[in-house]
Amino acid sequence: MSSDSRYTPSLIEHKWYSHWQHKDYFSSVPDDREAYAIVIPPPNVTGMLHMGHMLNNTIQDILIRKARMEGKNACWVPGTDHASIATEAKVVRWLREEKGLKKSDLTRPEFLEYAWQWKEKYGGIILEQLKKLGASCDWKRTAFTMDEVRSKAVIKVFVDLYKKDKLYRGLRMVNWDPSAKTVLSNEEVLFSDEQSNLYHVRYRIDGTEDEWITIATTRPETILADTAVAVHPDDERYAHLVGKMAIIPMVNRVVPIIFDTYVEKDFGTGALKVTPAHDVNDYELGLKHGLEVIDIFEEDGTLTPAAQFYVGLDRFEVRKRISKDLDKSGHLLKMEPYQNSVGRSERTNAVVEPRLSLQWYVRMQSLTEPALKAVIEDDIRFFPKQFKNTYRHWMENFRDWCISRQLWWGHQIPAWYLGEEVFVGETVEEALTEAIKSTGNTKLLISDLRQDEDVLDTWFSSWLWPISVFDGFESKEEIDYYYPTAVVVTGWDIIFLWIARMVMAGYEWRGDKPFRDVYFTGMVRDKLRRKMSKQLGNSPDPLKLIEDFGADGVRFGMLASSPAGGDLLFDDKLCEQGRNFCNKMWNALRLLKGLNIVDEEQSPKSALASAWLTQRMDKVLEASIGDFEQYRLSEVLMNFYKFVWDDFCSWYLEMIKPAFGEAIDRKSYEEAVGHFERICSMLHPFMPFITEELWHSMRDRAEGEDCMISIYPKAQSQASELLGPMEQITDIISKIRDARNKNGIGMKLDLELLLEESANTKVLLALDGASEMLVKLANLKQVVVVKEEPAIQYVSFVSGTDKIYLEMPVEIDKDSEEARLSKELEYANGFLKSIQQKLSNEKFVNSAPEAVVDAERRKMADGEARVRLIQESLNKLKA
């Protein structure tokens, strides 16, 4: 404990973190113990720690620390994801800003060299941040999706899928990111409603002077690529146009007017421009009606010569210009504000362009089947389980997965071309062998083959993570031991991108699930339920939070926010509460450490308090088992919090605390430290730093005797016969405080406690014991048993079925006493009445379970006694 005796998180955090590291407690190798593995959802190398990471890593750390303390071989593998598109974008910017280089100036190997440099420099930041949070990962195992082992796995899997005929190249409409100049999978496109305009443009009917058809579009720039106009076949307005052609403005292309039920009559003018090259639906229409496809966009979103106008300008610039030009030429009839949903690239935020291109796809059907089954049948359990439905719905409609990306940073596709023919192999030599076999040309050289320029989607490596982190495609030793892993903790936003795919990969290559449980955290939002965003500035800096409240405080705050599933409303007030909790425990230990200890026999009062605390703790621990199993960690923590603060600090410590100037007996002291020790273990997974610090401060510890590897406490006994009496004691003490307050006794005064003869002896004893606690309230003179109502100035109350007389040194306010007693009587009567009513109901007695009826009978007996006792007091007072 530091010398200034103030709780200062920063002082202890660094100390224990390096201590644990030094002990190598985080390392794991297969052994005889039960394996409990968690693979960290690899954060992007580009990433900084954000609140979502804080949350799910706190949760994982709790789970892994608890497993470790329960004697399992706890293995938490950290790592980072190469995040091909996001990283490449970052590297491109870095090159431009720091080195004055453009990507196009560099060769692929040059670019990759810079990218690796960047990765070495910035890629580890996020892991360092996680360490500050206290994450007890096995850092020696730190993996990277592009390191040697993981890369090998990716290549192997690609080849394997190809051989199984689960891979193909296909020409399709894809989501194109013009900023990163790559294709995106559907899951990488985020749709949101944006304000735009609906342009009404008229096309002249071919062969007429002044007959027009008006279409509505949000993308006038694509008019240059139009190859038809479509209307609904039943639309009478356009029935006369059968067989007619329309003339595209500006380019003056003559295109057919087609009739298709796809068109909605009620939307806009009921006429639709068809641009097969730049719209998914139009492409389908084009195929159906045999339309020409005119592609007017370059891969960066500027216009090609095929557009004829605005060549080289960006599509949005063109939108502005063409609307003006169309207006000038009298084609633009109307421009109205319109809200539509716009898809943007998850990584670059660029508006996604539908584009026809040739890409690699994974056939999903055979992969989704076992993956769906596993979750439906609870072989993999979802928490909360509602997500099963979402998962099923999606899995049943899984489209083939586009896995090629037009980037350099990533795993280059192991496919080689000889002319139009493709050969796949783990190495170029393998591909060459295939090529020779296929062509019969034995003179072929490696240099004749041209490797596919594209890299694989990042998720194509992430989905192998639970296997590849254990080198599971190459060696058996670790994978057989650690697989399936225990649980994966993640936000639900990547359920499809990542979770579903890991499940598929697990069954495809291991024939087994990758993890037993999936715990979905909520999305972290601010207390006003807004998303955390840079623009709003409502996203706290995690490291600043740790500085302000300590890692333990922040962990507490994250967890106390809200349970799994829904949104998690973050409020740094909760971190403050967490810090205060640490401070409370810190001071509790200061109290103990400050006591004078004497070698005397244990006082009965602390023996009782100690036994009671054991039982309270048992009860809390017992309840936590189910909560832990269901991943209700907030619940567990709050219950622990209340137990430590209320039961341990407010009641137990107050009861065993000797009066001012006096000493505590050794046994009581030892027991108190023992309780505290168990509390440290119990709370350690949640708040590792403070508990480790207190653990070492409370006793001299042997080398290696750390809280982190102490045994997780279990309930010691089932019995709870002391809980009742203690409840009564706390009740009595509360009532004494109350009487003091009500009668305006602010100062310490002599009070005499008198009990009826019938009083429960255990309570009597306990009260005597608890008397030390009353020191602050009153100097308790004595506890005596009375047979009759005493002839003194007193306040009486009923606790349980005992009546207690409290001698008061001041005149009692009879009116308020009467009011108080009347109120109590009313309550007791109401209680009794409701029970009597129940018991007089034959149907209740007959149909309710025996135990319930019995309990009611007991309650009735107690209730009757209470009513009688209160009534007596009231009568006396009135007399």
Add this chain to the structure above:
RNA sequence: GGGUGCAUAGCUCAGCUGGUUCAGAGCAUCUGUUUUACACACAGAGGGUCCGCGGUUCGAAUCCGUGUGUGCCCACCA
């Protein structure tokens, strides 16, 4: 349009298999306390139509139906 949740104190949420006078917790609010571990504290208090309606049951915050409000996911969006 398809699916799926949610509705309980000022706020955030528990309330699990229907059964304690069951209406709770934390925070916030208010009142009191310079108390000897802790003011990052202590002792108290107030605060509710458990969304409305109907049903099942001896008994409903809990189960069923229905209405309303509200969130999310998927698809579509000229």
